[in-house]
Amino acid sequence: MIEPPRTEGGDAPGSPRSEPGSSPDSPAVMTVLAEILKHGPIPRIEVARRTGLSQGAVTKAVARLTEQGLISTHDNRRSPTPGRPVQPVSVQEEARLAIGITIRVDEIFGVATTMRANVLHSIHRPLxxxxxxAVVESVAGVVHQLLDCLGTDAERVVGAGVAVSGDVDKAAGIVRDSPRLNWSAVSLRDLVHERCDLPVVVDNDVRALTIAEEWFGIGIDSGSFAMVTIGAGIGCGLYVNGDVVEGDHGIAGEIGHLPLAPGDLLCTCGRRGCVETVASSSAIVHAIRAAKNDPLMTMREAVALARAGDVEARTAFERAGSMIGLALATMANLVGPSVILVAGESVTNYDLFERRVREAFDEHVFGSARACKIIARSHTFEDWARGSAASVIRSMLDGTLTTHS
Ligand SMILES: [Zn+2]
Incomplete structure (x- = not known):
């Protein structure tokens, strides 16, 4: 049983309180915790090498984090390694918990997770x-249901993360524009916080999923990667030189709105010529409906038609694939990731895009950026909700998790 976090008597003068919901210590201590979270169990000397902190500073931070019950030292006296014991440290992942929620157009998914975003409880409800x-009401309901599931462990919850698609100002807690939800200037953080007595973090859904991939997925072995989601919209999360790119204005990696397509179709963002006008799932199905004169055709039927070899259906998917490849090459030329992870709802149909994506990418990518790997990976809605929980933990680590009340 892990004791709930307590900090009485241990804080240095002026240091922030370290109850759930706030950063428990200095940036150096949180840097050490983040490193142990991502790479633990890990020897202290390796933490020092990775963070650039002195061994003395790491030892001090480890002592502080151990005192708070956030990490533990492995007893490896029986290790066959000769010489000085290495004593790797790892996080006590259940010492802090987070709630993560992702909002889709017709449903909400919520999870309660550990610090390593391992799911303890998971629920979803239709919207x-x-x-x-109505959405805030449902989000609050999901948060309270998850807290009930946690029982007495709920006191270790540091906050709730809520992610939506679109233009999200994380610092201000405002969804500035979400075409899919038809939202504009919604103060989501304050609205949810009023209904739940927890610090709340709002984030763009792709950016939140990118944080989870950074820590517990592709980012473990990669210094820079891009995660591109294809589906009803086309999003892109960027992880560059060890950090998720947020953009000074909250916008970065919007490859779905690169103006690379012909200008005859109007995008959901109100502009013309966006990649999404050709490559989003709704653009593809619209093109096939028009070609087949079947205005009621579903995406599932369109996929079946393309798989059966229908030329017009295949052409719509291949045109989308070429547009996505062009967008990926544009992004790779600018950012230079080592890996592009293709995800999102349409990844289940990626066989219909893949060849054209790679061809267009190879055609337009510059120089050695061609070495960038493109990997498709499917995520469940629970994975997306985990991303929102990871966004909460990240805010805890960088000291921005506050109640904002
Ligand atoms: Zn657009």
Missing amino acids: ASTAPP
Whole structure:
């Protein structure tokens, strides 16, 4: 049984309180915790090498984190390694918990997780309306249901993360524009916080999923990667030189709105010529409906038609693939990731895109950026919700998790 975090008597003068919901210590201590979270069990000397901190500073931070019950030292006296014991350290992942929620157009998924975003409880509920009051009501309901599932462990929850697609100002806690939810300037953080007595973090859904991939997925072995989601929209999370790119104005990696397509179609963002006008799932199905004169055709039927070899259906998918490849090459030329992870709802149909994506990418990518790998990976909605929980933990580590009340 892990004791709930307590900090009485241990804080240095001026240091922030370290109850759940706030950063328990200095940036150096949190840097050490983040490193142990990502790479533990890990020897202290390796933490020092990775963070650039002195061994003395790491030892001090480890002592502080151990005192708070956030990490533990492995007893490896029986290790066959001769010489000085290495004593790797790892996080006590259940010492802090997080709630993560992702909002889709017709449903909400929520998870309660450990610090390593391992899921303890998971629930989802349908969404009857995307009007902000109805969504906030449902989000609050999911948060309270998850807290009930946790029972007495709920006191270790540091915050709730809520992610939506679109233009999200994480620092201000505002969804500035979400075309899919038809939201504009919604103060989501404050609205959810009013209903739940927890610090709340709002984030763009792809950026939140990128944080989870950074820590517990592709980012473990990669110094820079891009995660591109294809589906109803086309999003892109960037992890560059050891950090997820947020953009000074909250916008970065919006490859779905690169103006690379012909200008005859209007995008959901109100502009013309965006990649999404050709390559989003709705653009593909619209093109096939028009070609087949079947306005009621579903995406599933369109996929079946393409798989059966229908030329017009295949052409719509291949045109989308070429557009996505062009967008990926543009992004790779600018950012230079070692890996591009293709994810999102349409990844289940990626066989219909893949060849054209790679061809267009190879055609337009510059020089050695061609070495960038493109890997498809499917994520469950639970994975997306885990991303929101990871966003909470990240805010805890960088000291931005506050109640904002
Ligand atoms: Zn657009």
